[in-house]
Amino acid sequence: MQRRTLMKLGLGSGLLLSLAGLGLRGTEPGLQADGSGTPRQSPRARAVMGAVALAVLEGAWPDDAAERARALQAHLDQMDGAIAGFPPALQAELGQLLTVLSSAAGRLGLAGLRTDWAEAGTAAVQAALQHMRRSRVSLRAQAYQALRDLHCAVFFSSPGHWSRMGYPGPQSFQ
Template identity: 80%
Template structure:
């Protein structure tokens, strides 16, 4: 690579990062720590994580809309509990990812999703996640892996979901 090309790339990257930083000003953080409790998802992050949970675990949710909504809210509460148990550095990284993905620019740039998470249809979110999974940029692929793994780990660690995997539960040794 020539020195001029490298300088242009550096200047362009710096400008892009500056614009991205300015675009994220005023956006609520992805994770919040209330004075009276543990860390939890912000309302925008909760909408984002809800859309991802519905897309990743599509066939595992109840068919009835009311039951699905209740199950999703319970799942997101379990996700909050899991995040609260993460080390502070991991919480900070996840919070940054959620903050970026909650912004319009981050949602479009990182996930390739045009509509807001709360309004996106499940197939559109699945397509966005698939593009992240298959991306040649390791950042997009890692973001996909982290979000998918978090939802699957939380969902399938709940005893009420063990039967979906054919796991009868732990054996009794009495």
């Protein structure tokens, strides 16, 4: 690559990042500290994570709408507990991802989702996640993998979900 091309690329990237930063100014942060300083998902981040959880774990939720809503809220609370145990650098990165995804520009640019997360149907969120997964832009694919892996790890580590999956729990070797 020629020096002039590299300089144009650097200048263009810097301009793009500056514009993106201006678009996110005033946006609610993805993670917010509660009264004790523990990071928690902001309301907009919970909407993102709730939509992603329903899409990624489709078929694992209770069929009854009220039970599903309670299970989803419990899952998002468990997600907060998992995030609180992350190293500060990882919390910061996840907070940035949630901040971007909870903004309209970030949702459209990163996930390709036109509808707000809270209003989008499961099929639309699944299509957006597949768009991220198949993207040639590694940032999109990494964001998809992080969201999917985080939800699966939290969901399947909960003993309350094991029976729905047909897993009897760990064997005792005494």
